[in-house]
Every structure is written in C-alpha cells, then in structure tokens.
Amino acid sequence: MQSDIHNQIHKKFAEAKRVLIVSHVRPDGDAIGALLGMGLGLQAIGKQVQMVLADGIPSSFKQLEGANEVKRKADGSFDLIIVVDCSDFQRTGSSLDGYSKPDINIDHHVTNTEYGIINFIQPEAVATSEILADYFESWGLEITPPIANALLAGIVTDTLGFRTSNMRPKTMRLTAALMEKGGNLPVQYKNTLLRRSFTAAQYWGAGLSSLERRGKMVWGTLSLEAREACGYQGNDDADLINIISALDDFDISMIFVEQKNGTVKVSWRSVPGYDVSKIALEFGGGGHPAAAGADIPGTLFDIQKEVLDRTRKLLNSHQDLHKILL
Numbered sequence: 001m002q003s004d005i006h007n008q009i010h011k012k013f014a015e016a017k018r019v020l021i022v023s024h025v026r027p028d029g030d031a032i033g034a035l036l037g038m039g040l041g042l043q044a045i046g047k048q049v050q051m052v053l054a055d056g057i058p059s060s061f062k063q064l065e066g067a068n069e070v071k072r073k074a075d076g077s078f079d080l081i082i083v084v085d086c087s088d089f090q091r092t093g094s095s096l097d098g099y100s101k102p103d104i105n106i107d108h109h110v111t112n113t114e115y116g117i118i119n120f121i122q123p124e125a126v127a128t129s130e131i132l133a134d135y136f137e138s139w140g141l142e143i144t145p146p147i148a149n150a151l152l153a154g155i156v157t158d159t160l161g162f163r164t165s166n167m168r169p170k171t172m173r174l175t176a177a178l179m180e181k182g183g184n185l186p187v188q189y190k191n192t193l194l195r196r197s198f199t200a201a202q203y204w205g206a207g208l209s210s211l212e213r214r215g216k217m218v219w220g221t222l223s224l225e226a227r228e229a230c231g232y233q234g235n236d237d238a239d240l241i242n243i244i245s246a247l248d249d250f251d252i253s254m255i256f257v258e259q260k261n262g263t264v265k266v267s268w269r270s271v272p273g274y275d276v277s278k279i280a281l282e283f284g285g286g287g288h289p290a291a292a293g294a295d296i297p298g299t300l301f302d303i304q305k306e307v308l309d310r311t312r313k314l315l316n317s318h319q320d321l322h323k324i325l326l
Helices: 001-015 029-044 128-135 143-157 171-181 185-194 198-208 224-230 240-244 278-283 301-326
Strands: 020-021 048-052 079-086 106-107 118-121 212-214 217-222 253-259 263-270 291-297
Touching: 001 079, 001 118, 020 029, 020 128, 020 301, 029 048, 048 301, 106 128, 128 143, 128 171, 143 171, 143 185, 171 185, 198 217, 198 224, 198 240, 212 263, 217 301, 240 253, 240 263, 253 301, 263 278, 263 301, 278 291, 278 301
Parallel strands: 020 048, 020 079, 079 106, 106 118, 217 253
Antiparallel strands: 212 217, 253 263, 263 291
C-alpha cells in the first residue's frame, strides 16, 4: 500500500508540467517550509510551479529561498494541484477558488479529512516538512541546501525547537540528514523561533496583560483594537500561544485572536492526556491532540464563553475518569 501511493505520487510529479502548490490560511512555519520545499523541488526537475498562500508569508520566513515567489491567489491553469500541511479543504481559504479538487494532499494532522484524490497522511510525523524530508528522494526529487533550510524551518517551528511531546528519534535523524544536505539549523532556529519584531513584542504585551485563568485553564485575548494600537501587521497571535502554554500548573492553554472578517481564531495547547483536537473539530477546526485551532464566526465575547465552557467540560470529564480509575 505504501509503495503504491509513493509510485502514484512519483508518476504525478514526473508527468506534470504546470503545478500549483498551496497550504492553509495564517500559515505557520511548517506550512511555509513544506510549500517552499515542495515548490523548489519540483522547479529543480523542470516544472512550472506556482506557490500560493492566501495570507502571504510572515517576515520571519522571508529569508527562505523562494519566499518572494509566493502569491496570494492562484492564476492560470494547472495539470497538478498539491495541498500541503492542511487538515481540510476550507483552510486553504481563497487559494483554490475556481479550481478543482486537489490531486495530492500531503499532511500530518490526525484530523485530516482526506479531501484529495491522493491522500498521503502520516499523523505520527511531527511536521509535514518531516514527511517531505523522509520521502523526497522516493518521489524523484533532490534535497538541495535551500530545500533543506525550508524543511528545517518547518520541523523546528512545529516542534517548538524539538520539545513537543510527539518528538521521536527519527525526527532527529532526518534533521541531521537535512543539515548534511546543506541546511543551517542554528540560523533557522534563530530566525523562526527566537527573532521577533518590536511590534510583535508590543502585541505580546497586550496579550499577556489580558491573561485570565480558571482552574487548570489559562487564556489570553488579542483584540483588533490591540493589534491596531501596536501596529502589528499579521492576523495571527505572533506565536504568543507558545508562551502561554509554558506557564506552570495549567493543563490547557488558549488564545483568542479577533479577526477583521467577523471570526475569532482560537488556538489550544494541552499537556499529554487531553485531546484538544476534538474540541477544535466541534468548532470546524482541527489539529493534533496537544495543539489545535479553529476559526469560529461570531463575536469575541460569545465565542470565548462557548469555547471556555466546552474546554472546561473536557477537563472535568478527564478528571472524573481519573477518579474512577483511582
């Protein structure tokens, strides 16, 4: 079964002439790394490639080769459409408006809805960039130094610097192999995880000053007003959720980011034993047991109340089960 799907992907890559590659809205490092890695790899074997992200590329990733080629909307006709690191078709945003069902869907989210014609999903992988690092050569592609850097950026960011609970020895071996191919791990670590703009730091301040807690839950809020006051140009949380989730004595951490389109982006993080992807699914989102998200239509006040109620129920049910087992 595995060899069959790899043969299919290899054949698709070999036969295609014009390729469209997209990922999800508000792209994180893995979405960007996988998109650029795949795009550069197919360009290297002579394909005409268009890379599209509906929300563009954050400044910390613009140092990666190929980043200046990424468009916000697809243009033209294609004989192969690939979606990377995207759990469901809706999360591509406007990237695929007017286009057919994706030919290939490559992802590592356990909540992936298998919306492609060919679906290669590996939930055990820490990142979609790890999947590409593992199988690039079997698909007829070569990992060059720029591709190695893109894939390293994806792996480093999705594992928060190799510290998520799904880390495995294979990830470290693939990371070493990417370094041997010319990838610069220290540079990617610094640029994608450590460096922040002055406005992002101010934005963090607004979020940290909003922190609230209830039992084993902690959450922060980033309003449109706060974003405008800081002059922050993105529509994400500037990775503040990773700071909140590092706080002691909390099992589930959340951040609520108000959007201009009348929705609220909610991100969850949890300690082992709590599957927050189930809550995200209820709100039309997805992700992993320990890290999930959803874009929910409605007002900040109403969504916050509903999400906090549902998350508290998850905590309570887990605690009740623990008491029964004891």
